[in-house]
Amino acid sequence: MIIHPKDTVEVNLENGHKYALRDIACGENIIKYGNPIGHATCDIKKGEHVHTHNVKTNLSDQIDYVYEPEFEEIEPSTDKVTFKGYVRKNGDVGIRNEVWIINTVGCVNKIAGKLAALTGAHAFEHPFGCSQLGDDQSTTQLILRGLVNHPNAGGVLVLGLGCENNNIGEFKKVLGDYDPERVRFLNVQDCEDDIAEGVKVIEELRQYADTFERTDVPISKLRVGLKCGGSDGFSGITANPLVGAVSDRLISLGATCVLTEVPEMFGAEHLLMKRCPTRELFDKTVRLINDFKDYFTRHGQVIYENPSPGNKAGGITTLEEKSLGCVQKGGMGKVVDVLDYGDTVTKNGLSLLNGPGNDMVAITNLAAAGVHVVLFTTGRGTPLGGPVPTVKIATNHALAERKKAWIDFDASPLLDGVSMETLCGEFLQRLCAFASGEETRNEQNGYREISIFKDGITL
Numbered sequence: 001m002i003i004h005p006k007d008t009v010e011v012n013l014e015n016g017h018k019y020a021l022r023d024i025a026c027g028e029n030i031i032k033y034g035n036p037i038g039h040a041t042c043d044i045k046k047g048e049h050v051h052t053h054n055v056k057t058n059l060s061d062q063i064d065y066v067y068e069p070e071f072e073e074i075e076p077s078t079d080k081v082t083f084k085g086y087v088r089k090n091g092d093v094g095i096r097n098e099v100w101i102i103n104t105v106g107c108v109n110k111i112a113g114k115l116a117a118l119t120g121a122h123a124f125e126h127p128f129g130c131s132q133l134g135d136d137q138s139t140t141q142l143i144l145r146g147l148v149n150h151p152n153a154g155g156v157l158v159l160g161l162g163c164e165n166n167n168i169g170e171f172k173k174v175l176g177d178y179d180p181e182r183v184r185f186l187n188v189q190d191c192e193d194d195i196a197e198g199v200k201v202i203e204e205l206r207q208y209a210d211t212f213e214r215t216d217v218p219i220s221k222l223r224v225g226l227k228c229g230g231s232d233g234f235s236g237i238t239a240n241p242l243v244g245a246v247s248d249r250l251i252s253l254g255a256t257c258v259l260t261e262v263p264e265m266f267g268a269e270h271l272l273m274k275r276c277p278t279r280e281l282f283d284k285t286v287r288l289i290n291d292f293k294d295y296f297t298r299h300g301q302v303i304y305e306n307p308s309p310g311n312k313a314g315g316i317t318t319l320e321e322k323s324l325g326c327v328q329k330g331g332m333g334k335v336v337d338v339l340d341y342g343d344t345v346t347k348n349g350l351s352l353l354n355g356p357g358n359d360m361v362a363i364t365n366l367a368a369a370g371v372h373v374v375l376f377t378t379g380r381g382t383p384l385g386g387p388v389p390t391v392k393i394a395t396n397h398a399l400a401e402r403k404k405a406w407i408d409f410d411a412s413p414l415l416d417g418v419s420m421e422t423l424c425g426e427f428l429q430r431l432c433a434f435a436s437g438e439e440t441r442n443e444q445n446g447y448r449e450i451s452i453f454k455d456g457i458t459l
Contacts, residue, residue, distance in 0.1 A: 008021055025040065037055075071275040085435065103160070108160065113125065130165050140452050142174065146369060158184070182205070184205060219250065223370055224255065224257045224373055224374075224375060225366030226375055227260065231379050236326075243377055258352075264326040335350055336348070338351065359384050378395065392441060394412065395411055
């Protein structure tokens, strides 16, 4: 399969790997998706396998970028698309009506787990909240704040120990205004029977959550996170372009999409920068990229030590190739905002969110930013799920068949001639069903967890 007329390689549809369309000289760029994905380290003959043994990245450290805007305006749609969600007191909308237990500190993880088992609430373990300093503790607080405020939770128990740095009193300063009927607090050092008291509070929160009922709401209220993991050679051909088409369709309907995984923008960042309609957004995107490169070098790490072994086995050779496939999830529309780690999304359209590519950290990051659901493309497969429904989209049919307990949607019909418009329409229907209460595979399996980004000192 030849993806772009400028390409010098084609993709084998059996294994996702690349093969030379013509003789390629040593030092010459390898072109895929119409862009360089690295250069040949030796002469490559027509038909030869093109991969890590004969290709090297072109990427280097920081780059001087030039603002050259070039983007599409997505035409607003007049279609009336709705889902059944829960309208909260503050006007926000949730697609689930659960009770969540959010710990201020890892010391109470097992108590939270026991309370969840006894009540049906959802607890999200993490090891942080104490012995952290400066920005590290602030990061923990911001992520926990985003989860406490998430509208998919009809009620939230903030569970503390009492002596931690991130104690409930300090956390409230970060949390800001909250609905006291929806958010309750419990320090387990302060009660004789913490389990009995926790069960009592959770039952009261459940009663409050039950006052909400599903009602029809416009899809413009939906906020969607965009993520990939365990990518393969088909990711940039099937699942990622499909999610990009869905993203554009959602944005035309007034909805919100959020693209993260900054290291997996390296090599394709110029495409995102072209889609910034203002110089301010362009400058923010440049900082987004360069600050993350600084994070790598500050820790003495090679910036482009990527793709992963699984990516390479699936046919991805360089970070440029991975990134050019990855950013397709963001569709073709303009960038409306650039968010820092721990920020909450506020604008309809496509936002870029600072954060790493690590699957669990990225899903947590997206949930804390306020997305209702994460669209997660994968070529290798993963059971992982976050606090919000995590829709797994297979890049190839073999994975969809082999891991039916993990996969929610198969994007491979694009390889068999099914049109993007048709498959996009099918997926949008499935997304509305998930938003209206149908469980994703990760929810059915009970696979839900969080991980918080750490870049500092632990005492």
